[in-house]
Amino acid sequence: MIGRNSALVGLLLACQQYATAAPTWPASTDDLEDIMLLNSGYRARGFATAVTPCSAAPGPGRIAAAEWIRAAFHDMATGNTYQKTGGLDASLMFEIKSSENIGSAFQTTLTTYAPFLSSRTSMADIISMGVYTATRSCGGPVIPVRGGHVDATQGGSIGVPLPQNPISIFKTQFDRFGYNATEMIQFTACGHSLGGLHQVNFPDVINQGVFPNDYAVMDTTSTVFDNRVVTEYLDGTTQNPLVVGKSVSTKRNSDYVVYNSDNNVTIAGMRDAQAFANTCKTMFQRMIEIVPSGVTLTDIITPYEIKPYDLQLTLLDGGSKINFTGDIRVQTTQRPAASISQVQLVYKDRTGAAASTPITATIRGSASGFDDTFQFYSFSAQLSAETSISSFSVVITKTSDITETWDNNGAGFKVDDNVIYQAPQSCLDASGKLTVVAAARNGTVSPNLKVVVKNPRASPIVVPALSTATIAMATQSAVGSYQLYFASYTFSGSQAQSAVLGVSAGSSSDNYKNASSLSNVCASLSTPSPTPTPSSSSVASSSLIPSADSTLDSSSTSMTMLTSVLTTPASTSSTGSAASSSNLPTPTLVSSSSEFATSTTTLPSSSSPVSSSTPIPSFPGYDYTGCVNDSSSDRTFTAKGQIADTNSYESCAAFCSGYMFFGVEYGTECYCGNALPPFAAPYPDSECNMPCAGNRAELCGAGYRLTVFKSLTLYPAPSNPAISGYTYSGCYIDNVNVRVLGDSFLFAHDMTVPMCAGFCAGKKYFGVEYGEQCWCGDALGQSGLVDEWECSMECSGDQSSFCGAGNRIGVWVKD
Numbered sequence: 001m002i003g004r005n006s007a008l009v010g011l012l013l014a015c016q017q018y019a020t021a022a023p024t025w026p027a028s029t030d031d032l033e034d035i036m037l038l039n040s041g042y043r044a045r046g047f048a049t050a051v052t053p054c055s056a057a058p059g060p061g062r063i064a065a066a067e068w069i070r071a072a073f074h075d076m077a078t079g080n081t082y083q084k085t086g087g088l089d090a091s092l093m094f095e096i097k098s099s100e101n102i103g104s105a106f107q108t109t110l111t112t113y114a115p116f117l118s119s120r121t122s123m124a125d126i127i128s129m130g131v132y133t134a135t136r137s138c139g140g141p142v143i144p145v146r147g148g149h150v151d152a153t154q155g156g157s158i159g160v161p162l163p164q165n166p167i168s169i170f171k172t173q174f175d176r177f178g179y180n181a182t183e184m185i186q187f188t189a190c191g192h193s194l195g196g197l198h199q200v201n202f203p204d205v206i207n208q209g210v211f212p213n214d215y216a217v218m219d220t221t222s223t224v225f226d227n228r229v230v231t232e233y234l235d236g237t238t239q240n241p242l243v244v245g246k247s248v249s250t251k252r253n254s255d256y257v258v259y260n261s262d263n264n265v266t267i268a269g270m271r272d273a274q275a276f277a278n279t280c281k282t283m284f285q286r287m288i289e290i291v292p293s294g295v296t297l298t299d300i301i302t303p304y305e306i307k308p309y310d311l312q313l314t315l316l317d318g319g320s321k322i323n324f325t326g327d328i329r330v331q332t333t334q335r336p337a338a339s340i341s342q343v344q345l346v347y348k349d350r351t352g353a354a355a356s357t358p359i360t361a362t363i364r365g366s367a368s369g370f371d372d373t374f375q376f377y378s379f380s381a382q383l384s385a386e387t388s389i390s391s392f393s394v395v396i397t398k399t400s401d402i403t404e405t406w407d408n409n410g411a412g413f414k415v416d417d418n419v420i421y422q423a424p425q426s427c428l429d430a431s432g433k434l435t436v437v438a439a440a441r442n443g444t445v446s447p448n449l450k451v452v453v454k455n456p457r458a459s460p461i462v463v464p465a466l467s468t469a470t471i472a473m474a475t476q477s478a479v480g481s482y483q484l485y486f487a488s489y490t491f492s493g494s495q496a497q498s499a500v501l502g503v504s505a506g507s508s509s510d511n512y513k514n515a516s517s518l519s520n521v522c523a524s525l526s527t528p529s530p531t532p533t534p535s536s537s538s539v540a541s542s543s544l545i546p547s548a549d550s551t552l553d554s555s556s557t558s559m560t561m562l563t564s565v566l567t568t569p570a571s572t573s574s575t576g577s578a579a580s581s582s583n584l585p586t587p588t589l590v591s592s593s594s595e596f597a598t599s600t601t602t603l604p605s606s607s608s609p610v611s612s613s614t615p616i617p618s619f620p621g622y623d624y625t626g627c628v629n630d631s632s633s634d635r636t637f638t639a640k641g642q643i644a645d646t647n648s649y650e651s652c653a654a655f656c657s658g659y660m661f662f663g664v665e666y667g668t669e670c671y672c673g674n675a676l677p678p679f680a681a682p683y684p685d686s687e688c689n690m691p692c693a694g695n696r697a698e699l700c701g702a703g704y705r706l707t708v709f710k711s712l713t714l715y716p717a718p719s720n721p722a723i724s725g726y727t728y729s730g731c732y733i734d735n736v737n738v739r740v741l742g743d744s745f746l747f748a749h750d751m752t753v754p755m756c757a758g759f760c761a762g763k764k765y766f767g768v769e770y771g772e773q774c775w776c777g778d779a780l781g782q783s784g785l786v787d788e789w790e791c792s793m794e795c796s797g798d799q800s801s802f803c804g805a806g807n808r809i810g811v812w813v814k815d
């Protein structure tokens with residue numbers, strides 16, 4: 001049927017020209033493309049749900065779409081395009097407690113985004129895609145999005161433009177992240193098309209009790225991405241609190257100040273709706289393309305015409321056949337689904353020769369995004385293992401008899417049969433033990449199993465950290481042209497639910513499999529002919545797990561049987577292949593990359609306590625502080641944390657290097673802090689009795705019990721230095737709502753307490769906050785005094801002094 005109608009060659013050529021402009025599969029952005037396009041229907045990712053419709057609200061007087069755009073802005077706005085630092089890098093997740101990120105919007109947004117984080121899609125990619133999704137859901141322009149953003153590993157500097165700033169500061173801030181004075185006006189107007197302000201967060205701008213829910217909108221269409229914010233300003237009808245109202249008297253009517261900064265010339269240029277949309281598209285695209293040096297973004301993501309999903313080869317019993325399954329997504333935006341009569345895969349065998357029979361796919365479901373629709377077609381075919389497959393093209397036959405051939409821009413859709421993940425032989429048991437079996441074609445180097453898990457980070461960071469473990473797979477048995485391999489891995493907690501695994505050998509791989517979809521029993525795979533051993537069965541088992549004819553208790557769990565195979569001599573097995581696997585090498589850890597190093601083979605055999613006479617822990621260079629309590633909702637140490645199966649005093653002390661305290665908990669957990677908070681209560685040493693996962697000779701706390709050590713070498717510990725003529729008065733709550741000191745301020749990357757005292761000379765009070773902020777005043781604003789340990793962030797310019805913390809100001813008063 002292919003090319004049957006030669007009159008249609010011209011049309012086919014036109015299609016193929018379009019094809020060359022289309023993305024080539026696979027791409028690093030394949031997962032992000034799904035997040036962008038599959039809003040509803042079959043395989044829907046549902047990313048847009050939280051902002052659909054545009055008015056969707058996470059709480060009273062809130063608009064999620066506005067919060068998503070604001071989250072990107074706050075994440076980007078601490079960037080520096082001159083130094084090429086920061087930008088759109090998800091550093092926001094570490095900056096939640098910053099006084100610049102007041103309110104719960106950012107935490108809500110990041111919590112919504114967190115499940116979309118994967119080894120393929122960074123949090124910064126998701127924050128960028130959130131700008132497209134929120135804008136589009138509200139009827140705004142299509143913001144071009146690129147992938148390849150890289151997540152920061154710590155918070156960036158401060159510097160988000162806030163309403164109380166004077167115009168000179170605004171200009172400097174926008175210039176720092178790459179927007180000139182004209183673009184500052186445009187960007188501000190675009191950013192304020194949606195949503196509004198909460199009185200509680202902006203008490204200087206809005207009076208209490210004036211607006212419903214104490215929430216003031218920026219224009220009369222706060223849930224439509226349009227230019228009303230501009231036209232109402234120009235027409236003098238605006239109720240935008242940043243233009244009119246209370247903020248006029250306090251000079252914090254920042255939108256007025258910004259729009260009027262070039263006598264309304266630029267803002268008047270946005271009166272036209274199309275001009276507004278075009279400008280906002282550019283402004284928002286720029287926002288999500290500001291990245292630190294070393295980060296290269298991908299091409300702009302555009303929908304594939306044809307995209308394969310879950311292509312899977314599976315070696316079948318006997319080893320002579322391979323099951324080939326998957327889905328093909330066909331874009332139906334311009335090509336109505338009803339116009340398609342057939343979708344087929346025309347494939348080449350492993351030598352590159354054309355196979356004679358195409359594989360026909362059948363309709364599976366449809367899906368849609370904001371601007372596109374798709375139809376999915378599923379297929380399942382059994383191929384000869386000998387000739388197998390190397391690539392395919394997709395041929396679409398239309399009801400009009402036109403055929404379209406899609407060959408992935410000439411490359412074909414590649415299918416690699418060198419290493420295959422064997423899902424039926426793999427399993428995940430109730431205890432969290434994963435067993436993965438792979439088949440590697442004869443002549444392929446032995447494969448590795450890669451497992452990517454998500455680990456929760458210490459509060460208040462809601463975005464988990466990814467860690468990758470790579471485990472060498474051990475030989476299992478030969479089946480036809482393939483050699484089977486296996487490896488196992490033990491998940492802790494709820495890791496299995498979101499874990500993704502893959503197998504690879506050399507340049508071949510079979511990736512992105514969900515651990516959670518595995519059965520709890522590993523099936524066996526039989527070889528075609530009997531092995532030269534006495535056996536009651538004509539088909540000897542070559543499976544990882546001995547088959548039922550084994551003398552092993554068949555009622556025990558598969559993993560128990562595996563253990564028996566691995567550790568018990570051949571005497572227990574009646575099959576030759578099982579006997580030959582009795583001296584299997586134990587899978588070993590090859591490498592482990594990430595903040596959370598993980599291994600599978602070094603786990604303590606149980607998490608049960610050791611003997612009751614607990615020795616007093618000791619570690620060179622540290623004093624043992626004691627055994628204290630901890631809770632997951634309110635961590636004793638919040639500076640840093642990691643969970644690793646290699647956890648020990650050595651590894652935790654190294655991880656917490658530079659911090660006054662390190663604490664180990666529940667065998668695998670490690671936390672760092674500069675102060676032991678008073679709510680950490682001491683418990684008997686005997687309650688911290690779990691062996692460390694990485695060194696069973698050491699004790700690493702227990703469930704909610706931390707074994708705490710204090711550094712002997714970090715000296716002097718940071719303190720509040722004596723300033724002549726002043727007395728330290730305490731640590732106060734401070735934030736944008738309630739400024740303790742507000743007459744003048746200085747932000748500096750080399751802040752010290754004496755620098756602040758000098759800057760505030762003449763004032764009755766001075767205070768330091770968040771490491772690098774200095775505030776002055778003659779009167780103390782209404783605030784609460786809190787425990788001293790809460791002001792324990794080191795000064796950016798002097799590690800031996802404390803300079804407050806996020807929303808905490810350390811205050812000195814003139815004698």
Ligand SMILES: *[C@@H]1O[C@H](CO)[C@@H](O)[C@H](O)[C@H]1NC(C)=O
Pocket residue numbers: 180181182183
């Ligand atoms: C800002 O940049 C734009 C585009 O390059 C330019 O048209 C505009 O004149 C610039 N504005 C200022 C104030 O430099």
Ligand SMILES: *[C@@H]1O[C@H](CO)[C@@H](O)[C@H](O)[C@H]1NC(C)=O
Pocket residue numbers: 233234235236260263264
């Ligand atoms: C700019 O527009 C605002 C709102 O209409 C108006 O109050 C202001 O006077 C204008 N500025 C100038 C310089 O015309």
Ligand SMILES: *[C@@H]1O[C@H](CO)[C@@H](O)[C@H](O)[C@H]1NC(C)=O
Pocket residue numbers: 316323324325380
């Ligand atoms: C091939 O895979 C499909 C999809 O998983 C499954 O339904 C089918 O039973 C498999 N065929 C064989 C022979 O195992």
Ligand SMILES: *[C@@H]1O[C@H](CO)[C@@H](O)[C@H](O)[C@H]1NC(C)=O
Pocket residue numbers: 442478480481482483
């Ligand atoms: C594959 O290798 C195994 C041994 O590793 C061998 O027994 C088997 O015959 C080989 N199969 C083919 C088709 O070469």
Ligand SMILES: *[C@@H]1O[C@H](CO)[C@@H](O)[C@H](O)[C@H]1NC(C)=O
Pocket residue numbers: 310513514517
């Ligand atoms: C894997 O999990 C993701 C996320 O839960 C889901 O979208 C996808 O369909 C799953 N894939 C398979 C093959 O089960």
Ligand SMILES: *[C@@H]1O[C@H](CO)[C@@H](O)[C@H](O)[C@H]1NC(C)=O
Pocket residue numbers: 629630631634635636679680681
């Ligand atoms: C430790 O226990 C005390 C009192 O039993 C409790 O008030 C405190 O919240 C606990 N601390 C943590 C971190 O759970």
